[in-house]
Amino acid sequence: MVKRLLSFFHKDVRGLHEAAYLLGAFALLSQALALLRDRLFASSFGAGELLDAYFAAFRIPDLILVGAASMVSASILIPFLVEKMEKEEDGGRRFVDSVFSAFFSSIAAVSLFAFFLTPFLVRAFFPAALVSEEFFNTTVALTKIMLLQPIFLGISNLFGSIVQARRRFFVYAISPLLYNLGIIVGIVFLYPLFGISGLAWGVVFGAALHMAVQIPVVARVGLFPRFSFSWRFSELRGIVAASLPRTMALGVSNVVTLVLLSIASSVGAGSIAIFTLAWNLQSVPLSIVGVSYSLAAFPTLVRLFSKSSNGAFLEAVSTSLKHIAFWSLPAMALFIVLRAQIVRVVLGAGAFSWTDTRLTAAALALFALSVAAQGIILLLVRAYYASGETSRPLLVNVFSGALTVALGYWLAAWFSHSSAFRFFIEALLRVTDVAGTGALALPLAYSLGALVNLALLWRLFSKRYGSLWRASRRTIFESMGSSVIAGAVAYAGLNLFDNVFDLGSVFGVLMQGLLAGALGVAAWAAVLYVLKSRELSDAWATVHHKIWRARPIAPDPAENPTL
Numbered sequence: 001m002v003k004r005l006l007s008f009f010h011k012d013v014r015g016l017h018e019a020a021y022l023l024g025a026f027a028l029l030s031q032a033l034a035l036l037r038d039r040l041f042a043s044s045f046g047a048g049e050l051l052d053a054y055f056a057a058f059r060i061p062d063l064i065l066v067g068a069a070s071m072v073s074a075s076i077l078i079p080f081l082v083e084k085m086e087k088e089e090d091g092g093r094r095f096v097d098s099v100f101s102a103f104f105s106s107i108a109a110v111s112l113f114a115f116f117l118t119p120f121l122v123r124a125f126f127p128a129a130l131v132s133e134e135f136f137n138t139t140v141a142l143t144k145i146m147l148l149q150p151i152f153l154g155i156s157n158l159f160g161s162i163v164q165a166r167r168r169f170f171v172y173a174i175s176p177l178l179y180n181l182g183i184i185v186g187i188v189f190l191y192p193l194f195g196i197s198g199l200a201w202g203v204v205f206g207a208a209l210h211m212a213v214q215i216p217v218v219a220r221v222g223l224f225p226r227f228s229f230s231w232r233f234s235e236l237r238g239i240v241a242a243s244l245p246r247t248m249a250l251g252v253s254n255v256v257t258l259v260l261l262s263i264a265s266s267v268g269a270g271s272i273a274i275f276t277l278a279w280n281l282q283s284v285p286l287s288i289v290g291v292s293y294s295l296a297a298f299p300t301l302v303r304l305f306s307k308s309s310n311g312a313f314l315e316a317v318s319t320s321l322k323h324i325a326f327w328s329l330p331a332m333a334l335f336i337v338l339r340a341q342i343v344r345v346v347l348g349a350g351a352f353s354w355t356d357t358r359l360t361a362a363a364l365a366l367f368a369l370s371v372a373a374q375g376i377i378l379l380l381v382r383a384y385y386a387s388g389e390t391s392r393p394l395l396v397n398v399f400s401g402a403l404t405v406a407l408g409y410w411l412a413a414w415f416s417h418s419s420a421f422r423f424f425i426e427a428l429l430r431v432t433d434v435a436g437t438g439a440l441a442l443p444l445a446y447s448l449g450a451l452v453n454l455a456l457l458w459r460l461f462s463k464r465y466g467s468l469w470r471a472s473r474r475t476i477f478e479s480m481g482s483s484v485i486a487g488a489v490a491y492a493g494l495n496l497f498d499n500v501f502d503l504g505s506v507f508g509v510l511m512q513g514l515l516a517g518a519l520g521v522a523a524w525a526a527v528l529y530v531l532k533s534r535e536l537s538d539a540w541a542t543v544h545h546k547i548w549r550a551r552p553i554a555p556d557p558a559e560n561p562t563l
Contacts, residue, residue: 182206290375
């Protein structure tokens with residue numbers, strides 16, 4: 001039994017859809033834990049100042065992770081690893097040692113430096129810290145502990161690059177699940193023992209688990225790193241040069257989030273929590289679909305481009321894009337229609353008030369507008385990285401990031417000064433009688449920025465590698481049409497079951513949303529079946545062949561350029 005379990009985790013997964021669905025299945029488990037985590041947060045603390053401080057405390061460690069750990073990210077390191085493993089006698093052993101040593105030294109130094117600067121950074125980033133001593137003290141204390149997180153997650157990134165380069169997707173996929181499990185341990189066990197600092201130690205524990213689960217596979221393939229002072233500076237310079245645009249692009253994304261949360265902190269207590277909780281909910285379909293397909297496709301895209309197979313490269317990108325749109329568009333429609341039921345079931349307990357629920361549901365609907373766009377952006381950016389092109393994604397990200405920040409300030413001001421605009425958004429999202437709707441300007445700004453980002457990336461990619469629209473337009477039209485029908489049917493289902501269940505109970509709301517959603521999904525599948533959707537057939541074939549046990553059922557694009 002143990003031997004079979006170990007062979008499962010070490011399995012080499014080669015098919016695009018097989019790998020994506022396996023990653024998606026583990027992402028679903030991870031997101032289930034993430035939703036449990038957020039429910040525990042919401043019910044214990046509500047959308048107030050303490051939860052604002054907890055979410056704000058992530059920002060500085062996350063910036064460090066982006067800045068220092070980008071050089072060991074899979075998107076950058078896999079092309080180097082593939083080359084070293086294929087060409088060097090030691091299979092890339094000394095290369096990994098050099099990268100690990102340089103990375104660990106740099107991130108440890110940066111984290112230590114940030115530890116002493118934390119009070120100044122918190123006051124600079126969050127206006128609420130200037131007026132609330134409790135928010136300031138809590139954010140500083142939590143941030144200092146969480147500075148251990150980027151060290152563990154950075155090393156885990158290195159391990160994850162090795163794991164993905166060897167196509168061991170199982171163990172890579174389970175690491176986020178353990179990360180969320182560690183945070184839950186912090187809420188349930190460490191918080192009662194150590195108070196608010198226990199929440200931060202739970203984050204650190206989760207990051208350590210994220211790293212530790214990959215160690216057996218890395219050791220088994222003979223690439224477990226050892227600290228060395230023999231750094232291969234020429235190769236490190238190449239990695240830094242390749243990673244710098246990506247680091248800057250990710251840095252822009254994190255700075256945009258930081259600025260939006262900074263604006264939220266000036267809107268009122270609880271606004272950071274509402275923004276973050278709604279963001280986490282919309283991340284469920286994004287993680288299961290967009291992240292899974294972009295991760296599964298990346299090693300293949302690297303190999304295809306290295307073989308100068310431009311036609312096969314474009315076909316592999318368009319195949320992944322079509323499947324991201326196929327799954328993301330109905331999720332977007334159902335999240336918008338069922339937003340209140342989703343938030344009520346997942347978060348609506350304990351200290352999380354009805355006002356918190358309605359504002360979070362409205363924010364979720366605005367985030368959901370860009371779920372499909374965000375997934376496709378992840379794919380296109382990784383496709384660019386696979387081709388060795390990093391400047392274009394950077395420029396697009398800088399422009400769209402600046403636009404998002406500008407929209408955030410402008411829309412927040414417009415909410416405050418234009419009663420007509422505020423009433424329009426409130427009426428559209430049914431929150432006209434709720435205070436604190438100014439926080440809704442920020443998810444709206446984020447989604448608008450993401451849509452602009454996608455439009456620019458799509459245009460530039462198509463000009464360079466070939467038309468994406470020509471290859472994907474049928475799927476997009478089919479998915480959009482069927483998703484609109486699914487949303488309409490789900491909305492009718494809500495009205496149908498309105499008087500059937502007790503909507504004063506969580507179970508009643510769950511059953512109403514679940515049955516209405518099931519009707520919407522059935523309508524979506526029926527429409528696609530009538531249209532003879534290729535993606536629906538691919539999805540059925542992949543699941544039907546039991547991807548968790550069988551040999552790969554979908555050919556690798558590197559072996560079959562027509563995929």
